[in-house]
Amino acid sequence: MVIETSDSTTGRSSVGHTAGDDQSGDPVARVPVTPDTDDGGRSERPEVASPSLAAVVTARADSTAPTDDDVKIDIEGLNVYYGATLALSDVHLQVPSGQVTALIGPSGCGKSTLLRSINRMNDLIEGARVTGGVRLGGVDVYDRRTDVVLLRKRIGMVFQKSNPFPKSIFENVAFGPRIAGVRGREQLSQIVERSLTRAALWDEVKDRLHHSALQLSGGQQQRLCIARALANDPEVLLMDEPASALDPASTARIEDLIFELRGQYTIVIVTHNMQQAARVSDRTAFFYQGLLVESGPTVEMFTCPSQQRTEDYITGRFG
């Protein structure tokens, strides 16, 4: 496998990503690693064959996935409009606590919209309107009395394109805690170190914390964004195609990371890469043209989906 040496430090031991799996199942991983290759993962999808996906998920099935079935995010009859167009209609979805839920579906089906309506980032979009209910651990997200700032503190978000602030690495990670009122330099340093460690970035940047974050590579920047979100100590992590602009090696590191973070965080990840969904997620939800077609445990979704459309999409027959 052509993955940079540093990759071994995170120990992709858990499941589904042993060298053997990569050889058989993941065409992406065999692409020679060139830094900053755009779209490393997405473009390969149509060639993915279903048997290997099934192999990937069954390998994952006997992993030590948390079996905590508390519902963390409860979406009931959610509709989202952009102006007059309905982007999501009547979505019912329960996201269990401590697990990784993957949102899949063709471009424009509303995955990002759903993600944004969980932490109310849709508020920033002119003309966006939300009806129906989203509850986060019992709190009604769209209640008038809900404090958006407190809500977003509980929900971290990682964007498709890494967007570090044009400041130092330290300042990037310290920003969240700082505006939340953490003042002591010592305390901030601790939070920064802990977050960077959790995001598997500490060793690479510990000697240059005060250099500009924009000097980091694309993959490092994305992990910095994850560290920045973790510094707020959120309960939920929303990730919108976090690896779509990264090369295979960086993608693998991000996946490792997601694997390590599950259990501690409830993670919702949007991905166009079926392999990725199969590898990292416990549950999968398939969207099509603003509708939730099907959702369930990833193993079932990838081995015996109940809807023809799901199967067609997963096996790459359309999308």
Add this chain to the structure above:
Amino acid sequence: MTAASTQNSAPRQRRWRRRVDQSFEWFCMAATLSSVVILIGMLWAIIHEGAGWLSWSFLTNYTSVHPEKAGILSALVGSLWLIGLTAVFSVVVGVGAAVYLEEYARDIWFKRLVQLNISNLAGVPSIVYGILGLVLFVRGLSSVTGGRSVLSGALTLTLVVLPIVIIASQEALRAVPKTIRQASYALAATRWQTVWHHVLPAAMPGMMTGVILSLSRAFGEAAPLIIVGAWAQVRFVPSGMRDEFTVLPIQIFEWSSRPQAEFRELAAAAILVLLVMLLCTNGLAVFLRYRYGRKVKW
């Protein structure tokens, strides 16, 4: 036969094309050179006339009816006062307005209306602002401004530069990527924190440049200040915002309209001082942009 004619005309066409090409290049070069030549000629004339009058006492004396004793102290200090105050007012109001329009205003219609107004105001001749300043600040608010004072002048000049400052600041704010704002909001920042910690620092170099360039325009303004009542016979330095004042352009205007040749030369010397100061402010703009640009680590 047709073949022969094309063979015949081809070189001629080519020669013609080359000639057109060549003459266009010459024309453009002449256009460039003419502006440079005019500038150099003007500078030379001014230096030739005025340089002899430049001396320390020229900077430290008040104006006088005797050319050899006349200086620009009151005008110089008045100009500095005026620009300092105008800078403060226009930055506070201009940046505030730009932030409101770009970051807060939600109502599309209201925003469009204000925007249209600002663009139009930027094109209003400065003398019109002078009349507004006379009515509003000198007469209307005379209890606050002290009538024909530095404060009235600065407020009037603020009106002159405000539209440009607002537009330049808006452009600088708009150039800050949306993704930065998203990142900040997603980290549970309030709007104020987002603007203060991320948007303003990123937009600062652009705003600074806009502010300083428009201030250097204000530095050379005479028309609105004549109306607001700056007059050239002032023989003291303003010691407060409510004192009377004069400024360099007005001093220059007053001297150059006198019949004696000496006063015209004095005017040229004062122009030299004005030019040096303009050069300094523009240099400051470049410097600040460079410094700030690096600190932001964009």
